[in-house]
Amino acid sequence: MRPKKGARKAYHHGDLAQALLDAAERLLDEGGVGAVTVRAVAREAGVAHSAPANHFKDRAALLAALATRIFQELTTEVVTALGISSSSPRARLHAIADVIVQYALRHPHRYRLLWRGENFAADKSSAEIAGTVLYDAVKEILGGAGTETSIDSQVIAAWSLIHGYVSLRLEGTLVDGSDEVSGKSRAAAIVDVLIDGVGRSRC
Amino acid sequence: MRPKKGARKAYHHGDLAQALLDAAERLLDEGGVGAVTVRAVAREAGVAHSAPANHFKDRAALLAALATRIFQELTTEVVTALGISSSSPRARLHAIADVIVQYALRHPHRYRLLWRGENFAADKSSAEIAGTVLYDAVKEILGGAGTETSIDSQVIAAWSLIHGYVSLRLEGTLVDGSDEVSGKSRAAAIVDVLIDGVGRSRC
DNA sequence: CTCCAATATGGACAGTGTCCATATTCTCTA
DNA sequence: TAGAGAATATGGACACTGTCCATATTGGAG
Known part of the structure; x- marks a missing residue:
């Protein structure tokens, strides 16, 4: 049976799946996806070395789950920044770009993981959902003018x-090498x- | 001693290094970098399984050499296309984009290999040279107007x-899903x- | 012709992903 | 409350990998 409610300290270990993802993220940050x-x-x-198999059928599945979690974190940061930003389209685009660049420079291995399609061979769903959120965010900023x-x-073009x-x-x-150019990044x-x-x- | 001139049928095998790169490219195209x-x-x-060690110290070195070779091929295609293209900056940018997109779609695994920084940990040199060629090509197209x-x-921005x-x-x-939009790609x-x-x- | 360095071979070792049989523990039901 | 079955964890096994090593072969310089 699957844990139905709180799911804290559940079963033998207590949400081993989550603990595995935590461990995986630590290893990722230190040494990259390899x-x-x-x-x-x-x-x-x-x-034990075979314990993860109960929660992730594959190494690929593990990486996919990790990527999904990271994708959601990044998406949240973007949405938050947009909440604070002014309403000018230019400012909002700058905000998005800034958040993503900063996140990627802070966690390079995490960002790289996001864009290895192999990881999503299993479940494209969640990654696609996160991608759609970001896509729509920019689409809203660019407004309703022009043809579809x-x-x-x-x-x-903006996302690219x-x-x-x-x-x-x-x-x-x-x-x-210069991050700064005439006062702006x-x-x-x-x-x-x-x-x-x-x-x-x-x- | 290293082969000094023609280097065909040299030594035991005859330019095994090149043959290995050919084999590697075949495997790459079929099954990806993995x-x-x-x-x-x-x-x-x-x-023998240990023969490559005489020509590439590492798997990383092998991949780096392969990436370098692919980078040069791509660079050549771009330069060729620019030679044919008209002189209009817009047309020239379109030409570059078209060549790269087509190449990437035709050889997805090759294109992906190019952008795994890990591969160049050893010798960034050749990849950087190829990158510089492409960078300068766009710079020339965009002309001398504006500040540096x-x-x-x-x-x-264009390369990004x-x-x-x-x-x-x-x-x-x-x-x-649509590659075509109002008559152009x-x-x-x-x-x-x-x-x-x-x-x-x-x- | 001889020798030496470049090249190729096969064995070895540790590490990996994944499967398997087995052991443990939780939860639901009878 | 007792037990049964499912979920979870363990350790062994296998084939594969990268890399090192000692050894064998070969080609060209001297």
Whole structure:
């Protein structure tokens, strides 16, 4: 039977699933996804090497669950920031970009984990839900003007821009060493480029 | 001693290093980076499991070499496309985006390999060189107008946009199923968004 | 022709994911 | 309240992996 209510100190260990995810997150932060090994997670949680199998059928399933949890944390941070931010579309886009860039730089391994599609081969559902939340957030910011398709393109462009920038930063591909450019962060600068357009800002 | 000239049928096997990279690329295309195992590569190439050690000290080194080779292939395709493309900045940006998106969709595992920083822990050099080539290509397209920093932001924005879009497509995150939008590809559409700006196209 | 370094081989070891039979413990029901 | 069955945890096993090692082979420089 599954725990029906509180589920604290339930069964033998007491929510081992949660404890395993905690352990996995610790290992992830320290050594990257490669360090998140079924056996290492079990060791970290102080259980037998085969105990995780009762809660996650696979290493992939474990990583998927971890990614889902992280995705929700990130989504929450974004939503919170949007709650505080002013109502200007530019400010709101800056807020989103800022939260995501900061989170990714603070927890690089976590952010990387989010975008390994392999992890979601099992249950795309929860990741897709979180993704939809973020997508809709930007769509709302960009408002109702323009045709439906043009808005979709704008939303996709915004997400591509932010995610791409973070990826390049994390992988160290960006030769650009300066985070600051004329008083604002590089992230803010490229968001402005997207809003104002390359063509316009060059004239 | 190292082969000095032609290096064909050299030594015991005859450029085993190259054969190993061929085998690795085959395995990569079929089963993703996880399938590129030192032993599997050796099997595929028909040599002992420890033979690769003579040419690549690590699995990481093997992957790095493979990534470098793929990076050069992609770079070449981009440069070629730019040679054919018209001189309009918009057309040239479209050309770059198109080549990269098409390449990534055709060889998803190869594209993914390029952006795993782990692979370059050993020799960042060659990957950085290839990255610089692409970076400079966009920088040249965007021309000499504007301040230095604002140009850098524009180039970074362009690369972030393209790379981010490809990543989202590859990971299946984009709920967007339609590649085509009002006669042009989605990739072209978001490049146009970047050029014209979100603000402008909404007025 | 001889020798040496580059190259290839096979064995070994620790670590991994996953399956299995077994042991323990919780919860619901009879 | 007693027991039964399901959920949970354990330890062993297997095949696979990366990497090291001692050994064998080979090609070219001297």
